Amino acid sequence: MGFSPVLIALIFFGIIILFSGIFTVRQQSAALVERLGRYYGTRRSGLQFKIPIIDRIAGRVSLKVQQLDVNVETKTRDNVFVKLRVSVQYYILPEKIYDAFYRLENSHEQITAYVFDTVRAEVPKMKLDDVFERKDDIALAIRRELEESMNEYGYGIVKALVTDIDPDIEVKNAMNRINAAERIKLAAEYEGEAERIRIVAKARAEAESKRLQGQGIADQRREIARGLEESVEVLNKVGINSQEASALIVVTQHYDTLQAMGENSNSNLIMMPNAPSAGADMLSQMTASFVTAQQMGEEMKQKTIANGSHNKG
Incomplete structure (x- = not known):
């Protein structure tokens, strides 16, 4: 006995209806079922x-963390227009899936509105430099505002980030010029400090050189004086008195100097006077100057003593 076409159609239709009651829900998602519209x-x-x-799937929602990027343009306290990009990471609370689906028509628009409101309330209180330095404070204020408002609608806020701060192009150019000028100024200061250090080091080196040179000259003169003293002592031992020894030493030094000058064929120096009696004349002049200096010293000493006695009287 065969099946009529009507029976086959009913069986086929029944199988379709049976399988229409079976459905699957993917991981990290949920499906909301309505029965007779409720x-x-x-x-x-x-x-x-x-x-x-009787039953139907009203909708499906994702329970994964989602991200919404919001671009906001506002003005700072120093009247600079700036664009901020705010990234909000949010998710549907598992225990409030009903509220997230039925109570809020468009979650993106709602979150965007709160971000705009918070940014335009916080940024106008700050100067442009403060916006860059306190972007974490802005993000914290956005998250706090969103948590207070969106939790009621079944949404949790993971984090709010200010990912980009873009001032007006003219302001950026001015900031770049300021930074360049600051760097040039800093470089000039470093160069000036380096030059100062070089000058000080050079001056110290020259001072040390002159000190050592003066010390060397003093040591040289000290050794010359010691040599002369020893020469006089040697001459005294052989019966020559101090005056004769001094004359002999002066004459010897005079002729030694003439000999040293004569050894250099390219020398243009002329020693005046250069007569044979020059040594004796020089000794006489030196002796006369020593005597005169000693007499002046004695006179000044006597005047000092006299003035002191007059003041006491």
Whole structure:
């Protein structure tokens, strides 16, 4: 006995209706089921069943963390227009899936509105430099505002980040010029300090050189004086008195100097006087100057003593 076409159609239609009551829900998502137009329940991941025709899937929501980027343009306290990019990371609270689906028509628009409101309330209180330095404070204020408002609608806020701060192009150019000028100024200061250090080091080196040179000259003169003293002592031992010894030494030094000058054929120096009696004349002049200096010293000493006695009287 064969099946009539009507029976086959009914069986086929029944199988379709039966399978229409079976559905699956993906991982990290949820499906909301309505029965006769009214919310009936929420189905989680896995194989699920519903009554065909009577029940229907009203919608599916993702339970993953999502990100929304919001661009906001506002003005700072020093009247600089600036664009901020704010990234909001949010998710649907598992226990408030009903509120997230039914109470809020468009979550993106709602979050964007709160971000605009918070940014335009916080940034105008700051100068441009403060916006860059306190961007974390701005992000914290956005997150706090969103948590207070969006938790009621079934949304949790993971984090709010200010990812970009873009001032007006003219302001950026001015800032770049200021930074360049600051760097040039700093470089000039470093160069000036280096030059000062070089000058000081050179001056110290020259001072040390002159000190050592003066010390060398003093040592040289000291040795010359010691040599002369020893020469006089040697001459005294052989019966020559101090005056004769001094004359002999002066004459010897005079002729030694003439000999040293004569050894250099390219020398243009002329020693005046250069007569044979020059040594004796020089000794006489030196002796006369020593005597005169001694007499002046004695006179000044006598005047000092006299003035002291007059003041006491």
